[in-house]
Amino acid sequence: MDKLFDGLNKAQREAVMHTEGASMVIAGAGSGKTRVLTYKVAWLIKKDTDPFNILALTFTNKAAREMKERIVQLVGADARNVWMGTFHSIFARLLRVEGHRLGYPSNFTIYDTDDSKNLLKNIVKELNLDPKVYQPNYLLGRISICKSNLISAQEYIDNEELVNSDKMAQKPEIARIFMIYQQRCFKASAMDFDDLLFNTYIILRDFPDALYKYQQRFKYILVDEYQDTNYAQYQIIKKLAANNENICAVGDDAQSIYAFRGANIKNILNFKYDYPDHKIFKLEQNYRSTKTIVDAANSIIKNNKDQIFKEIWTENEEGYKIRIFRAQSDNEEGNLVAAAIFENKMNQHLPNSAFAILYRTNAQSRAMEEALRKLNIPYRIFGGLSFYKRKEIKDLLAYFRLCVNHNDEEAFLRIVNYPTRGIGKTSVEKLIALAGENNKSIWEVTDDMALLRSVLNQGTIQRIRDFTTMIRSFSVQLKTRNAYDLAKHIAVSSGIIRELNEDKTLEGVARLDNIEELLNAIREFTEKTPELPLEDGNTKKASLDDFMLDIALLTDADNEDDKDDRDKVSMMTMHQAKGLEFPYVFVVGLEENLFPSFQSLSSRADIEEERRLFYVAITRARERLFLSYAENRYRWGDLLACEPSRFIDEIDQKFIEKPSLRGGRHFKMTRHHHISSDNTQFPVSLPANKKIKPLRQAERMAVNPSTLSYDFSELQTGMEIEHDHFGRGKIISLEGIGSNRKATIFFPNIGQKQLLLKFAKLRIIK
DNA sequence: GGAGGCCTCGGAAGG
C-alpha cells in the first residue's frame, strides 16, 4: 500500500482510491473531508494523471489555496497545474478565452454586487419607477436567483407564471428591468457574478466544440461543499462530467447553510439519479470533538426531516458537559462570556486563540467586544467591511478598470468626477441618456463630438475630453509599464493621492494607508508573477491588466494580514465559522427571533436551515462548548424581551451541565411555532415573497429609565484624548451634568470642538 | 459640490 494512505482510515482510504467513475463522499463534521479531497488529488497525480486534467472546485479562494499547498507538499510542485479554485474564478478564466462566442471581449469587467446595485438603481431612476417598489437589493436578489437557475431575461419575459407573480406583487416591471440590466452589462463589457456561471453554462450548452474541449481537459472533476452548489453550478458540472463521469462530489447535507442565496440541497440528494453507477462513501467518524459535543450535535440535527441518514461517532473522550449562560441583557451576556474566557485562560493555561465566539448577526459583536476590552482580552473580528469594498480602494480600482475596459460604465460613473473636475450630475445624466438613445456605451458617447455638442456646452465637453484623454494615456502604458509602476502613476496622476493627503482626519490617514496597502499588494503581484517572454527575446513583467483579471473575485481572506495574527480570541458569524475549529467555542444569542432568526420562523425549510447552522456552530468546538442567551436585548435601538431559543431545548439534557440554570426554564411547549409548507420551488418558479415581519411591535418593551445616568468622571481638564474622527486632542474645559455633559477640546489638525460626551466616544491617552 | 439635517430601514455571505 502506498505510504500516501498512511493516516487515512478505511472509509477515507476507500473514498480516495475510488478514482474512476462517479462517487459521492458524505462527510460528517470533523470527519476529515478536506483530507479526502487533497489526498484524492494527490493520489491521481501520483498515478500519473496530468494535473492539467484535474478540476477541483471549491467555495472559497482560501480553501483552494490551502488545499493546493497541501497537495504540493504531498506530491510536488507539479500539483500547481491542477485547475483548482472557486467556481467563479475557474469559469472566469474559461470565459476570458471563450466569452467571444457570446460577444464579450476577453478583457471584460467583473461587476461586484455594488456595481450591480448601482446599475439597477440607475435603471430604475431612468425608467421613472418608484425606487421604493424597485429596490436594488430586491431586484438583484431576484435577478440573481433567475440566473443561478439558468433563466435568462428573455425567458423571464416569456414566462407567464413569473410575469404574473410580479404583477400580483405590484412589481410588473421586473422583467423589463432584468432585460435592460443585462443589456447594460453587455454594453459595458461586464459580467456580474452570476453571469460567470450562466454564461459558462450557455457556452457549454450551445457550442459543442467548446463542450468537447473542456470535457477532454477536465478528465477528473472534484467538487467540494456540494451541498452548497446552486442549479447553474450543478448543470455546469453535469455537462463537464457527462463524458467521463469521473466526478467526485464531497459534502454534508447537514451543513447546508446557504439555501438563502440559492444553494440547492437537492443537488446532493439527487446525485444518485444523475449517476446511477455512483458509489457513496460515508465519513462518519469525527476526529475533532469530544463525545459530548458530537452526541449533542446529533441530538439536535435529528430534529430535521430532510437529511441523508448517517451516524456520526467519535472515539474521543467524553469531555466537559455543555454549559449554558442565562444573562439579563446582551451586555451581561458579553460579561459572562468574557469572564468565562478569562477564567479558562487562567485555569487551563490556554492562549486567546483557543477561544471563538460565534453569533448569528454581526451586530452582536459589539457587546462581546466591550466585555473583552474591559478584561483586556485581545480579539479579532472576522467579516465587517472588506478591504476591497472600501471607498478609496474601489475608487482607485475603478481607474484601473476603466483603463483596461473603457466601456466599464460603473467604473466610469464612479470616477468621472472624482477627484472633482467640474463634471456634475446633470452632465453625467445627459451622457447616460445619450448612451441609451444611441445604443452606445458612455465611453463611446464621449468619443462622438457631434453627440456631445447636441446637449453639452463647450466647457463641459472639454473637461470630459480631458478626463478621457487622461484615461487613454494610462491605457497606452498598460503595454509599456509593469503593474506596480502604472498603478502608482495612476494613483498620483489621477489626483487621488492628493485628495486623500488633504484629509488630515484619522479616517483620511487610514484611507491613504489603504491605498498604500493596495499598491504594495500590486508590487508583490508584479514581483511574484513569472515574466512573460516577448517576441524580441526579452521578458515582460506582469502588467496592470493582468492584475485586474480576477481582482473582483478576491475577498478579504485572500490577503491574510500576517501582522495581525497575534494571539487573539476569534469572533465571527456562524456562517463564517464553517470549516474552522477551536478548542473552546461560545455560541451566543440563543434566543427565539434571533436564532432561529425571525425571518425563518414561518417555514419548515428555513427553520431546518437555521438548525443546520446551529449544528455547524457547535461542531466547531473541539473540547468545550458554551451556549448563552439574554433575556433582554437591544435591537435597532429598542430593548426587546427575549425567550430562549428552541434549539436549547432540542439538545438532549444529559449533555448539559445542570446547575447553570438558575430558576429553571420558564417556557415549554406553550409557544406556537408557525410552520407552513416548504416553499422551495424549482427551477422555474421563484421563492414566493418572503414572509411578513412578525411581531415586531408586540415584542417591544419599555426601557427602564433609571439606567440612563451618565458618568464621565474619569475625564478631566487638561487630559489628552483620542476621538474616532478628529484624532488626538486636549480637553480645554468641561461643563454640564449627566447626559448633557460636554467637553471643549482642541484638536491640533482641526481646531476647537464642543462635544457631547454621551456621543463622543473619547479614549483617554493620558 | 459639499456639509449637515432628516428619514428610512435593518439577515447570514461567498464570488
Place this chain on the structure above:
DNA sequence: CGAGGCCTCC
C-alpha cells in the same frame, strides 16, 4: 442605534 440616501442650503 447607526449607515446610507436624499434634500436643502450655502
